[in-house]
Amino acid sequence: MPADDLQQQLVKYLEDVHSTEQNAITQLRDGADSADDQELASAFRQHLAETEEHERLISERLEAYGASPSSLKDNAQKGAAKLTGMVAKAAPDSSGKLAIQAYSFEHLEIASYRMLREVAQRAGDEQTVAVAERILTQEQAAAKRISGLLEQVAEHDLERQGVAA
Numbered sequence: 001m002p003a004d005d006l007q008q009q010l011v012k013y014l015e016d017v018h019s020t021e022q023n024a025i026t027q028l029r030d031g032a033d034s035a036d037d038q039e040l041a042s043a044f045r046q047h048l049a050e051t052e053e054h055e056r057l058i059s060e061r062l063e064a065y066g067a068s069p070s071s072l073k074d075n076a077q078k079g080a081a082k083l084t085g086m087v088a089k090a091a092p093d094s095s096g097k098l099a100i101q102a103y104s105f106e107h108l109e110i111a112s113y114r115m116l117r118e119v120a121q122r123a124g125d126e127q128t129v130a131v132a133e134r135i136l137t138q139e140q141a142a143a144k145r146i147s148g149l150l151e152q153v154a155e156h157d158l159e160r161q162g163v164a165a
């Protein structure tokens, strides 16, 4: 693939993860407000702060390629939004559903950053590789933290329904 095409592909990957991060910010904000499991809400708040930084780091990489805010906005309404929207539109009505949504979303992000890292490596963009690595580590930590809360959140949901065994 010619170098120009490779760079175009890299910009597409960056646009997609940018859209994903925008969705993540909305979800984490809603989740932190509505989760009645305190540990889950706290995990959401911590990852929200990280996610805001992810959005900024990816914006910077896009700006390095001359991507304008309007093209970011256009893209957010297209393909990438569809993929993340499938996860985001689940409309959680309990901490359990919020946890399931967050767990799946973190894994969607892990897959996205592993692929972004690979494409950036092939395009010879070491700065994007470094950004992808840094974010990937935080996405994996967030996924692990949420994973560790799943059983407890299920138990709390049962208690709240008055059906604790």
Ligand SMILES: [Fe+2]
Binding pocket: 024, 047, 051, 105, 106, 109, 138, 139, 142
């Ligand atoms: Fe994340």
